[in-house]
Amino acid sequence: VNRKDAEGLDRADDLAPFRARFELAERPIYMDGNSLGPPSSAVAAALTRAAREWQDDLVEGWETWIDRPGTVGDRLGRLLGAADGQVLVCDSTTVNLYKLAWAAIAHQAGRRVIVAEAGDFPTDRYVLQGLAETHGLQLRLVETRGDDPEGALEKAMDSDTALVCLSHVHFRTGRKLAADRLTAAAHDRGALILWDLAHSAGSVPVDLDGWEADLAVGCTYKHLNAGPGSPGFLYVRRSLQDDLRQPIWGWFGQDNQFEMETAYRPRPGIGSFLAGTPGILSLAAVDAAVALVQSAGPIRLYAKAERMTRLLFESARERLVPLGADIITPKDPTRRGAHVSVSHPRAWPWCRALIDRRLVVADFRTPDVIRLGPGSLYSRFVDCYDAVEAMAQVMEDGFPDAAVRRRVT
């Protein structure tokens, strides 16, 4: 890989004009879009517009706001291969995961096992651990080292499995699981499957209806760029919606909400998975963020993500591996998401030096991983190239030790 290749890819990049919608500085190079996407002018304008709507319409705004979790959900659903009426934007990813996993377990009464991955994202494991402990179930955490994580996961599923809960793209390694195969495997054993799409939505093709997935959750602040702590989303397959009941019985999940009847009676359809009053300003941001991805064309966007990932991977192989780094992201492009991770014993001070010298903002994951997550709407191929070069340069120049500080994904 040389810089001319990257420049050529940028010249041929149909999405290049989208960078102008993001006010990004030249340096440091932002390679942390898989942790927190940057703001676009579209999202900034949507926030201003939403605040104005609040000013102008006051309480009457609710005439239209009230449907937003579903209308924004439908728009997002189109990116996720979900027909209308199956996606809601609401609550946090964690709360949504809790609601759906609880509903799945209740539906599968009699089965006593939840299957998940040992190295999955903490909030997923913690939510499942909590549900397992309070429902007297077993949480079976599967180690997935080696080239066949799907095989290891399939082996752990059996006729006692109530729920399989997996991340489509792994937060640490960027490894992508074969979602269709694993969904079929879960169904073969009579289990339900819940996909966490936090690192997938907006970065890799997702086909929830095509996979025949049961449930999914995810977040909108990474590759969808909707803002720090913007709402999560949830998906419930249409044919399951009236069979599942979630635990948080709130007034937004109630049929005839404004009749304020004595007893709770869940709305038909996806609406029963709502709980409390949705955040209207943040929903406006999500709507604009998803619309921007749509206007760029998801297929072009995923293709660019794959090419950027390839360039990062190849550059890292050439420049960082000789300096003692390991690439923990799969070599096979069909098994990768949209970020590349390298491990190194001095990953933290290395990452810190890159930030302190205003070269690259990358993402450290304890104990020894640096993630590089460009965004197809705003990153250039030369950014990927230059980021790896800067990493190599800093390693060659040397850097001091640094105390580990907390970071949020």
Add this chain to the structure above:
Amino acid sequence: VNRKDAEGLDRADDLAPFRARFELAERPIYMDGNSLGPPSSAVAAALTRAAREWQDDLVEGWETWIDRPGTVGDRLGRLLGAADGQVLVCDSTTVNLYKLAWAAIAHQAGRRVIVAEAGDFPTDRYVLQGLAETHGLQLRLVETRGDDPEGALEKAMDSDTALVCLSHVHFRTGRKLAADRLTAAAHDRGALILWDLAHSAGSVPVDLDGWEADLAVGCTYKHLNAGPGSPGFLYVRRSLQDDLRQPIWGWFGQDNQFEMETAYRPRPGIGSFLAGTPGILSLAAVDAAVALVQSAGPIRLYAKAERMTRLLFESARERLVPLGADIITPKDPTRRGAHVSVSHPRAWPWCRALIDRRLVVADFRTPDVIRLGPGSLYSRFVDCYDAVEAMAQVMEDGFPDAAVRRRVT
């Protein structure tokens, strides 16, 4: 009551200058602050500032954002009579109610009854109904007609009561319960008590520590004016925090969050009641909204609310009762919150006509209630006077029937 009295009260009103912070039209008169508060310039500026912070700091913003649920919670806590470290701003009121009620029930294992009010706000009843059904408990819904609601509620509490869950100010009638007395009554029977402060926060004195309350939740989009669907809050008494465990085990509730350890181990203190990633833009709005209330001086604010409520009550008695309306808000000023409710068989078309003629935006509650909820930061005494006059005028002039449409509180 005549208009000159109202004008005199406005002239003497120290808070009058705060109206300029809200871009409110002269007509229609906004009397729905107990449903959705209007935006202030402070909140608008905070949203712009937060979006700028996202732009400038990107993922590094989390160095400070991460503590916001607690720091904004502490600031709000000062309005609620809560010492630092007991309040979080996070999730929705409904989700917070679920988390705290679940935690209380688990802590009170062996006791089989939840006591609540039959006419309480739907989401409260629904959440409790869901918890009762899934935990095999009895939800005892108490009718509280008459002058002694506290007596009726006390009678329903017994040694089998796990949790008492009540709204401090009633959403429909504006009736305020004697929180200290009922808290003591719950404790006498070994029950925990959870207060819903949705209609209290920012409008009437609240003294959680003084009441010796166990738990509380509430919302920030009514009298705190933080925006449509802005986050809820929760309070857990310090001495209970390490004994209670909430059901949604997320990574924000985990000790050493960024160690990403295998097993969930809740943070000490109030932090264990967090779940997923908090919404940073909406937290900025809440922070600014609470700061504005603080800068106005809560004591002056509550005093003005009481005087406005009195003026509304007296005007309604003189002008609306002769036209067939009933006032369902208590006559005793010490037993009222900050809104006044009248009932009338034609409440809906009456309310609709007031809006359609651009006179007053009030709040309809099915089947027959109109609520008048001024805001002490932005409403004038003449607004209260004119709103009731407009209601009388419309009733005298006559208005057509109208189909009921949904409204959100």
